[in-house]
Amino acid sequence: MKKGRILSGMRPTGPLHLGHYVGALRNWSGLQDDYECFYMVADWHALMSEYADTTNIARWSRDMAADWIACGLDPARSTIFVQSQVPEHSELHLVFSCITPLGWLERCPTYKEQKKEVKGKDLETYAFLGYPTLQAADILLYLGNVVPVGEDQLPHVELTREIARRFNQIFSSSVFPEPQGKLTTVPRLLGLDRRKMSKSYGNFIALADDAETVKKKTLTMITDPKRIRLADPGHPEECNVCSYYDVFAPEMSAEVQDKCRNSKWGCTDCKRTLAEALNRFLDPIRARRAELAGDPAKIDAVLEKGREQASAVAKETMRKVREAIRF
Ligand code: TRP
Ligand code: SF4
Numbered sequence: 001m002k003k004g005r006i007l008s009g010m011r012p013t014g015p016l017h018l019g020h021y022v023g024a025l026r027n028w029s030g031l032q033d034d035y036e037c038f039y040m041v042a043d044w045h046a047l048m049s050e051y052a053d054t055t056n057i058a059r060w061s062r063d064m065a066a067d068w069i070a071c072g073l074d075p076a077r078s079t080i081f082v083q084s085q086v087p088e089h090s091e092l093h094l095v096f097s098c099i100t101p102l103g104w105l106e107r108c109p110t111y112k113e114q115k116k117e118v119k120g121k122d123l124e125t126y127a128f129l130g131y132p133t134l135q136a137a138d139i140l141l142y143l144g145n146v147v148p149v150g151e152d153q154l155p156h157v158e159l160t161r162e163i164a165r166r167f168n169q170i171f172s173s174s175v176f177p178e179p180q181g182k183l184t185t186v187p188r189l190l191g192l193d194r195r196k197m198s199k200s201y202g203n204f205i206a207l208a209d210d211a212e213t214v215k216k217k218t219l220t221m222i223t224d225p226k227r228i229r230l231a232d233p234g235h236p237e238e239c240n241v242c243s244y245y246d247v248f249a250p251e252m253s254a255e256v257q258d259k260c261r262n263s264k265w266g267c268t269d270c271k272r273t274l275a276e277a278l279n280r281f282l283d284p285i286r287a288r289r290a291e292l293a294g295d296p297a298k299i300d301a302v303l304e305k306g307r308e309q310a311s312a313v314a315k316e317t318m319r320k321v322r323e324a325i326r327f
Contacts, residue, residue: 002036006182007144009040009083009135012060013050016067017204018278019189019197022247023150027184029072031148037078038142038310041065044083044090044134048127049118062299067207069302070289081306083138088314092137093130095321096163099170100133104162108132109155136160140176141314148182157181173324175317189247192221194240208289211279218275223267224260234260234267241267241274249277 008028010020031037041061050057061082073080083089105111111131115123135156139147140163147157157179164176190196191203198204205217221241227234236242236257245253252273259265292298 003034004036004145005038005142006031006035006146006148007038007040007139007142008148009042009045009138010064011042011046011049012057012064013046014056014060014199015206015208016064017197017206018248019191019204020067021071021207022189023184024148025068025071025073027148027182028068028078029074031146032074032077035146038144038313039068039073039078039080040138040310041080041082042135042138045131048125048131048134049121049123051125052121062296062303063208065303066289066292066299067285069292069299070285071207075302075305079306079309080302081310082303085303085307086141086310086314088141088311088318089134089137091318092141092321093134095325096133096137096140096167097130099166100130100136100163102129104159105129105132108159110152132156132159133163136163139179140164141317142310143175143177143313143317145177145179146182147179148184150188151183154181154183167324171324173320175320175324189243190240192217192240194222205278207282207285209282210286211282214278214282215272215275218271218278219268221271221274223271227260227267230266231263233263236260241270244274245277248281249274252277 008024010016010024016025028037028039041064043057043061046057046060047054065080065082068080069075106129111129114128132155136159139157139160147153147160149157158181161178164178167176168174191198191201192205193201193203195201195203205214209217221244223241224234224236224239226232239260242253242256242260245256256270256273260270
């Protein structure tokens, strides 16, 4: 017996990196046995912010699906699909748009933050304000009750609950459950420069980076600023390099801390060793990814099967929705 149904998604806006693995994918793959899982490439959501240049969205969508599978999502156990291939997402989005008060969207913290932070893109659009209503449609179309997301997405899950409640109340129905967010336990991994890991800062190691690139990038990592000379004892608990060890090579953490605190090695040695550990971690992912890249029909087949499975559920939910609104 499964514990419930999961839906989660990611926007295909560029290559996936270590932060996606730690913050989401590792968690997603661990849920596959206990839940019925739907994992969605949110290409309509990508369009909402990337509409001015859509050149790469389709390619990123397929690459993302390949990365997911390479990281352990199993098409035999999970439904992996592309949002825009299941037209019911936009249909339910329209229904939710009719019942979502503007104030709920205007007050949404992610909206206010994105408008402030994102530069070089005009996000003053009608669709961008409604971003969370599409996300609510994604989740509720599958009657999802659990949504594994990062902390930044919790306001959207909360809005989804409010939209579900409002729909059920207005149309005297019980079509929709109120889903729960499920936070990943791992702390957020910072970028190589200790800022937030982000595509726009280019401060990440991509899952698809080759071994040499991983080494080069790792050597640029910012270390404990108080440790200038080898003889200065380091403070591993404040060093980003050390937190990468904690996540990707925890069995080495104790030794790394000792060598750092007691000046037994320098930061360059420490980073070179980390690069090796990261490459050991990435090797199997790269191998599975290369295998998939050599057989593009395989990804197409996974996404087609996902589309069929997702469509069956989505159609049934829309049937109930039309019944509830008496259309
Ligand atoms: N907004 C999510 C993000 O930026 C992506 C997303 C779209 C999503 N639809 C979803 C996440 C539904 C969870 C559930 O990360
Ligand atoms: Fe950081 Fe390693 Fe240098 Fe210590 S030795 S400060 S853990 S990079």
